[in-house]
Amino acid sequence: MSGREGGKKKLLKQPKKQAKEMDEEDKAFEQKQKAEQKKLEELKAKAAGKGSLATGGIKKSGKK
Template identity: 90%
Template sequence: MSGREGGKKKPLKQPKKQTKEMDEEDKAFKQKQKEEQKKLEELKAKAAGKGLLATGGIKKSGKK
């Protein structure tokens, strides 16, 4: 069975991506993202401490 080969074939190797140097805009953008992430985590921690705020769900009327 020289015409058929079983199993997976190995994918061709991709050339390694060159590490591009970060310019000032990229550095500023990364720093801004880190700061926003920290703010979000702080807000989540505050919200978790307070407990459930919106416990409404479906409101039922008092009428029967």
């Protein structure tokens, strides 16, 4: 019983993934995603300055 035989056998080299060709639709979609991400970041920055928005919930008292 040698220790090298047990367990999963690893492949020495993984096949490389093919570089995906991007057409015009993919480029437009990617730009749209980046624009939406920028808007979200700006909104997060604005909201962080105002404080928490979810403070109007039910408050529990210490009584049982």
